[in-house]
Amino acid sequence: MVLEVGKQKQQGRLILLNMRRSAAPSQLQGNPFKKPKFISPARSHPSPNEEVAKLNSEIKLFEAAANKSNFLQPQNDPRICDFNLPTEECAKGINHGYNHREKYCLEASTKATLDLHHTVHSAPKEITVSKGQEEKPDSLVKYFSVVWCKASKKKHKKWEGDAVLIVRGKSFTLKDLEGKDIGKGTGYKLKELEKIEEGQTMMIGGKEIEVMGIISPDDFNSGRCFQFGGGCSAVLSSSQAAKKCFSNPFKSVCKLSSKENKQNSFQNCKPRHDPHAPNSLVMLRPDKNHQWLFNKTCFPVVDVVIDPHLVYYLRPHQKEGIIFLYECVMGMRVNGRCGAILADEMGLGKTLQCISLIWTLQCQGPYGGKPIIKKTLIVTPGSLVNNWRKEFQKWLGIERIKIFTVDQDHKVEEFTKSPFYSVLIISYEMLLRSLDQIKTVKFDLLICDEGHRLKNSTIKTTTALISLSCEKRIILTGTPVQNDLQEFFTLIDFVNPGILGSLSAYRKIYEEPIIISRQPSASEEERKLGEQRAAELTCLTGLFILRRTQEVINKYLPPKIENVVFCRPGALQIELYRKLLNSQAVRFCLQGLLENTSHLICIGALKKLCNHPCLLFGSIKEKESNSTWDESEERNLYEGLMNVFPADYNPIMFTEEESGKLQVLSKLLAVIRELRPAEKVVLVSNYTRTLDILQEVCKRHGYAYTRLDGQTPISQRQKIVDGFNSKYSSDFIFLLSSKAGGVGLNLIGGSHLILYDIDWNPATDIQAMSRVWRDGQKHPVHIYRLLTTGTIEEKIYQRQISKQGLSGAVVDLSKTSDHIQFSVEELKNLFTLHESSHCVTHDLLDCECTGENHTGDSLEKFPVSRSCQLGPHHQKSDSLKPLSMSQLKQWKHFPGDHLNLTDPFLERIRENVSFFFQNITNKTIAI
Numbered sequence: 028m029v030l031e032v033g034k035q036k037q038q039g040r041l042i043l044l045n046m047r048r049s050a051a052p053s054q055l056q057g058n059p060f061k062k063p064k065f066i067s068p069a070r071s072h073p074s075p076n077e078e079v080a081k082l083n084s085e086i087k088l089f090e091a092a093a094n095k096s097n098f099l100q101p102q103n104d105p106r107i108c109d110f111n112l113p114t115e116e117c118a119k120g121i122n123h124g125y126n127h128r129e130k131y132c133l134e135a136s137t138k139a140t141l142d143l144h145h146t147v148h149s150a151p152k153e154i155t156v157s158k159g160q161e162e163k164p165d166s167l168v169k170y171f172s173v174v175w176c177k178a179s180k181k182k183h184k185k186w187e188g189d190a191v192l193i194v195r196g197k198s199f200t201l202k203d204l205e206g207k208d209i210g211k212g213t214g215y216k217l218k219e220l221e222k223i224e225e226g227q228t229m230m231i232g233g234k235e236i237e238v239m240g241i242i243s244p245d246d247f248n249s250g251r252c253f254q255f256g257g258g259c260s261a262v263l264s265s266s267q268a269a270k271k272c273f274s275n276p277f278k279s280v281c282k283l284s285s286k287e288n289k290q291n292s293f294q295n296c297k298p299r300h301d302p303h304a305p306n307s308l309v310m311l312r313p314d315k316n317h318q319w320l321f322n323k324t325c326f327p328v329v330d331v332v333i334d335p336h337l338v339y340y341l342r343p344h345q346k347e348g349i350i351f352l353y354e355c356v357m358g359m360r361v362n363g364r365c366g367a368i369l370a371d372e373m374g375l376g377k378t379l380q381c382i383s384l385i386w387t388l389q390c391q392g393p394y395g396g397k398p399i400i401k402k403t404l405i406v407t408p409g410s411l412v413n414n415w416r417k418e419f420q421k422w423l424g425i426e427r428i429k430i431f432t433v434d435q436d437h438k439v440e441e442f443t444k445s446p447f448y449s450v451l452i453i454s455y456e457m458l459l460r461s462l463d464q465i466k467t468v469k470f471d472l473l474i475c476d477e478g479h480r481l482k483n484s485t486i487k488t489t490t491a492l493i494s495l496s497c498e499k500r501i502i503l504t505g506t507p508v509q510n511d512l513q514e515f516f517t518l519i520d521f522v523n524p525g526i527l528g529s530l531s532a533y534r535k536i537y538e539e540p541i542i543i544s545r546q547p548s549a550s551e552e553e554r555k556l557g558e559q560r561a562a563e564l565t566c567l568t569g570l571f572i573l574r575r576t577q578e579v580i581n582k583y584l585p586p587k588i589e590n591v592v593f594c595r596p597g598a599l600q601i602e603l604y605r606k607l608l609n610s611q612a613v614r615f616c617l618q619g620l621l622e623n624t625s626h627l628i629c630i631g632a633l634k635k636l637c638n639h640p641c642l643l644f645g646s647i648k649e650k651e652s653n654s655t656w657d658e659s660e661e662r663n664l665y666e667g668l669m670n671v672f673p674a675d676y677n678p679i680m681f682t683e684e685e686s687g688k689l690q691v692l693s694k695l696l697a698v699i700r701e702l703r704p705a706e707k708v709v710l711v712s713n714y715t716r717t718l719d720i721l722q723e724v725c726k727r728h729g730y731a732y733t734r735l736d737g738q739t740p741i742s743q744r745q746k747i748v749d750g751f752n753s754k755y756s757s758d759f760i761f762l763l764s765s766k767a768g769g770v771g772l773n774l775i776g777g778s779h780l781i782l783y784d785i786d787w788n789p790a791t792d793i794q795a796m797s798r799v800w801r802d803g804q805k806h807p808v809h810i811y812r813l814l815t816t817g818t819i820e821e822k823i824y825q826r827q828i829s830k831q832g833l834s835g836a837v838v839d840l841s842k843t844s845d846h847i848q849f850s851v852e853e854l855k856n857l858f859t860l861h862e863s864s865h866c867v868t869h870d871l872l873d874c875e876c877t878g879e880n881h882t883g884d885s886l887e888k889f890p891v892s893r894s895c896q897l898g899p900h901h902q903k904s905d906s907l908k909p910l911s912m913s914q915l916k917q918w919k920h921f922p923g924d925h926l927n928l929t930d931p932f933l934e935r936i937r938e939n940v941s942f943f944f945q946n947i948t949n950k951t952i953a954i
């Protein structure tokens with residue numbers, strides 16, 4: 028059966044092979060439209076005998092081409108669209124794409140036959156420049172795929188490359204397949220440009236071209252007519268790039284060494300688990316094309332069935348995710364491409380999906396049941412290395428799979444020397460240190476957890492990982508990947524190298540038109556072009572990117588009660604705040620007189636003050652004792668500030684009353700302890716010094732606590748997390764530095780989470796909040812975000828939720844306030860203290876209520892949209908994203924002195940609170 032398919036294909040390609048022979052080298056990567064027709068301008072067609080003689084040697088080339096030309100597989104699986112595509116529009120786009128690509132291939136082969144009869148080219152005719160003033164509406168634009176070379180009188184000319192000819196009225200533009208202009212002209216005779224047709228050879232703008240085909244406006248606008256948008260070519264070019272470092276990805280890891288082995292394998296060709304059992308999860312069978320390419324030894328095709336032991340626990344979205352990952356790494360979604368990005372929102376169980384995949388591929392495969400992978404490399408942030416180990420044990424026990432985690436006591440060498448282990452789990456930092464040893468192992472699958480860190484292609488980690496010769500690559504990330512087109516390219520190019528062409532081509536074909544189309548000054552034409560390019564890019568990459576939002580697991584989770592609590596500042600805080608705002612440093616900032624970073628120092632001081640005046644006191648003392656104090660910028664800021672503190676002020680003896688937020692926190696902890704003695708609290712700050720203060724509060728009140736921050740050794744981290752999550756733990760509080768260790772942690776032992784301070788980047792806060800409201804959480808989750816009323820904290824919050832704050836930068840954890848540019852106007856707003864307002868944020872909401880008990884609908888009814896460079900239509904709504912102002916308005920809100928506070932926790936803190944916002948998710952379940 029398989030052989031038959033191969034034979035048919037061979038016959039079908041006889042003609043094509045000869046076309047290829049005469050092609051310029053660039054054509055091997057060229058445009059699929061005309062690739063098969065590519066004939067040197069001065070070359071006649073070879074005789075049929077020549078053809079046959081060359082056949083054998085060229086079969087191989089044909090195989091490669093056949094392999095690649097099926098870039099997208101329409102026959103593959105109708106589920107593709109269901110799983111992948113972010114929007115309906117995109118789904119339409121994909122089907123459309125399929126048709127096109129099928130059409131391309133068909134057209135290409137038909138044309139090839141025609142070209143065989145196309146013998147010697149007549150001398151090209153020069154298109155003449157018009158002298159008259161004929162006019163033509165701009166809307167009549169035609170596109171052609173062409174091959175070109177410099178004009179010359181030589182007999183044996185060689186085409187130099189493919190290009191796209193755009194004819195608009197009397198002008199033309201010639202673009203190479205990287206989107207660069209290589210020729211331009213205007214004032215040509217309209218009649219001559221109008222007459223251009225397929226097969227025509229001509230001189231235009233000093234270049235000789237041959238028209239290979241007509242490109243539809245749709246194909247041009249989508250960018251498909253360019254090198255990598257065309258599908259077949261994309262795979263070809265990149266596979267050539269990939270060849271450099273990749274070995275055959277589909278070669279089974281279990282080579283048959285003898286006849287005996289082979290016989291045995293045939294006899295054992297049964298699925299490992301019963302595919303017909305109820306609830307069985309069976310992977311897609313490879314299609315004929317896949318079989319022909321990767322089942323050379325003709326093993327029987329066997330069902331790959333996920334271990335029922337795992338399936339029992341899997342959520343529906345996880346089953347879909349496993350199917351998706353399987354098809355991606357098997358090269359069933361994009362032929363010859365084995366990369367995937369699983370970008371599910373935080374807490375959706377990306378780890379379990381990967382573990383299921385690894386376990387499946389390590390034991391099974393579609394061809395004779397032979398395993399697909401032997402060794403897997405998992406690279407993850409240091410704090411999650413042991414979390415991965417735990418998850419493996421949780422889902423597979425300790426017997427099924429042998430994993431090795433690298434730490435101080437367990438070096439990579441141990442893994443490399445032992446045949447015992449199949450999975451290596453290592454931190455990004457350790458990977459860099461042990462790269463040479465890691466390279467000695469042949470890994471069949473590479474998983475990069477929290478892989479958005481690879482978005483920068485120049486950082487060492489990315490280059491190190493790129494250098495590993497493993498083709499099956501998976502990036503896991505909870506952060507959306509489409510917000511920055513440059514970073515998007517790097518991530519895509521990492522998992523599927525070369526699929527979007529070179530970076531410069533990508534910029535020309537996709538990035539530039541998309542960005543131009545989003546500018547307010549964009550013309551209608553630019554807007555349309557940008558939209559279509561974005562749609563095409565999304566469709567192409569949507570085949571191997573999967574993102575699901577939190578909603579898919581909401582029904583398995585307990586209710587979440589989110590509160591934004593506006594805490595009245597203490598008297599000392601207000602006095603110090605005023606003084607800081609009156610300082611010379613702030614005044615200079617507002618006049619634009621100081622250096623670039625001065626405003627950051629002012630902002631830092633105000634933020635410290637909001638957390639607790641003793642932090643500011645500590646900073647001033649520290650600076651004063653420094654020998655450079657006299658020249659330091661801070662002097663202008665701190666001048667006279669010490670006089671505001673009581674003469675005998677001792678920061679170690681700080682009081683709770685000195686900070687509005689600390690007072691609220693202290694009362695909140697007390698009421699949680701009293702009303703829910705069995706529940707625990709995660710207390711988050713971005714600053715170690717603030718955590719010190721919070722730790723001191725725990726001590727003073729006798730609360731048992733544990734702490735994880737940047738200083739915590741990686742080897743300790745999982746132990747701390749496990750200890751806290753254990754029901755036997757006596758810890759009441761988990762002190763967490765969100766930036767240092769928030770990513771990926773499971774802190775389901777806690778059901779109350781308090782964000783003590785606010786970060787410019789909402790992603791940091793969202794990361795922290797997602798630690799407790801996730802699978803496995805048993806209690807309703809209470810989130811409290813504390814903000815000091817009228818201060819810079821409110822402004823940062825507003826920035827987070829306003830449009831400005833929603834620009835691409837904010838969803839990226841690596842972006843800090845250092846990256847944020849402020850206008851003088853913005854600085855003026857930042858450096859204002861609103862002493863008389865209960866809640867400046869509410870004042871800005873344009874809400875009809877006077878702040879009295881507005882009980883808006885639940886947020887769930889209001890889908891949130893995040894700005895994304897690929898446009899609003901190219902991304903599903905994400906639930907774990909910053910709110911917008913209008914959504915906040917829908918939250919229940921009321922002043923602190925409101926009479927009917929139904930929430931017993933809020934009731935206890937109201938004395939120090941000027942305003943509340945509250946929203947409940949999953950309200951249906953009784954709290």
Ligand SMILES: Nc1ncnc2c1ncn2[C@@H]1O[C@H](COP(=O)(O)OP(=O)(O)OP(=O)(O)O)[C@@H](O)[C@H]1O
Pocket residue numbers: 340341342345371372373374375376377378379418421504505770771772773797801802803
């Ligand atoms: N099907 C399931 N049933 C019960 N618990 C599950 C299931 N799937 C995952 N979990 C648990 O949910 C928690 C979150 O899973 P995981 O850490 O894999 O999330 P994630 O998608 O990696 O999130 P993040 O982006 O925050 O890292 C883990 O404790 C995991 O064991």
Ligand SMILES: [Mg+2]
Pocket residue numbers: 377378476771
């Ligand atoms: Mg994770």
